[in-house]
Amino acid sequence: MGGMKRQTKVIAVANQKGGVGKTTTVVNLAAALAQMRKTVLVIDLDPQANATSGLGLTPTPGASLYAALTGGAFIGDIIQGTPYENVNIIPSELDLSGAEIEIARQENHLRVVRDLLAPVLTADVYDFILIDCPPSLGILMTSSLAAANGVVVAMQCEYYAMEGLRVITDVIRRLRENGANPEIHLEGILMTMYDSRTNLSEEVVQEVRKHFGALVYKTVIPRNIRISEAPSFGQPVIAYDPSSKGAQAYVALAKEFAARARRATPAEQ
Numbered sequence: 001m002g003g004m005k006r007q008t009k010v011i012a013v014a015n016q017k018g019g020v021g022k023t024t025t026v027v028n029l030a031a032a033l034a035q036m037r038k039t040v041l042v043i044d045l046d047p048q049a050n051a052t053s054g055l056g057l058t059p060t061p062g063a064s065l066y067a068a069l070t071g072g073a074f075i076g077d078i079i080q081g082t083p084y085e086n087v088n089i090i091p092s093e094l095d096l097s098g099a100e101i102e103i104a105r106q107e108n109h110l111r112v113v114r115d116l117l118a119p120v121l122t123a124d125v126y127d128f129i130l131i132d133c134p135p136s137l138g139i140l141m142t143s144s145l146a147a148a149n150g151v152v153v154a155m156q157c158e159y160y161a162m163e164g165l166r167v168i169t170d171v172i173r174r175l176r177e178n179g180a181n182p183e184i185h186l187e188g189i190l191m192t193m194y195d196s197r198t199n200l201s202e203e204v205v206q207e208v209r210k211h212f213g214a215l216v217y218k219t220v221i222p223r224n225i226r227i228s229e230a231p232s233f234g235q236p237v238i239a240y241d242p243s244s245k246g247a248q249a250y251v252a253l254a255k256e257f258a259a260r261a262r263r264a265t266p267a268e269q
């Protein structure tokens with residue numbers, strides 16, 4: 001591959017379950033990658049707009065991917081800066097809840113997000129595009145997975161986590177096999193909200209590692225109060241309290257994530 005070419009990697013952070021740490025991971029991974037001088041575009045695809053507010057922006061009507069989905073706006077015009085150098089965002093707001101219906105109305109709806117992103121990929125100004133997926137298996141999520149190179153599954157260290165994992169790995173396999181996205185792969189599994197005071201967290205991590213081996217990131221995100229406080233200040237935890245265990249974990253994850261994402265061949269499923 002040519003010397004200066006970045007080759008933007010599009011990574012969706014997904015899990016059809018809510019409250020497992022997807023948004024926290026997108027916000028903090030973006031901020032930590034940016035500190036490593038990587039350029040990152042966050043796409044907030046959850047109408048709840050938690051990634052938008054978590055990066056210090058106020059959700060604003062008309063400022064979401066919906067404006068581009070309905071044909072009114074060019075993708076380049078809906079990308080905004082954030083208070084964090086090297087982090088841009090396509091924000092979200094409540095309008096985006098109409099996106100499911102809008103995409104469903106369009107022909108070839110699995111291609112909708114991929115087609116929208118094409119000019120951004122051609123411009124090749126980002127090292128990473130991180131998509132914060134909504135907690136559902138709707139068209140918006142499958143359409144964004146169809147646009148992604150890889151998927152990071154965020155998983156809370158709790159019982160039944162494995163079952164949810166099977167659902168999403170099935171979706172990934174189907175997208176690959178039906179030709180919607182022949183190269184999509186499971187990029188990694190991130191264990192979140194690890195509680196070192198209980199055996200349960202450790203048991204769940206071991207169980208997931210037993211099945212998915214090296215696909216599970218070595219970095220495990222601890223349950224950490226600073227992580228849960230940071231969003232109410234509109235900050236990633238690595239800005240809010242850089243010395244906290246939570247911040248340190250996301251810095252470690254960013255290093256591991258970047259090293260893995262640079263590999264030529266996708267990981268085995």
Ligand SMILES: Nc1ncnc2c1ncn2[C@@H]1O[C@H](COP(=O)(O)OP(=O)(O)O)[C@@H](O)[C@H]1O
Binds near residue numbers: 022192
């Ligand atoms: N490692 C963690 N430690 C403590 N609280 C966390 C941690 N990760 C996420 N949270 C909190 O848990 C809630 C759900 O996390 P979030 O990232 O919004 O999940 P999702 O996007 O999957 O719905 C949020 O209030 C968030 O601040």
Ligand SMILES: [Mg+2]
Binds near residue numbers: 022133
């Ligand atoms: Mg979320």
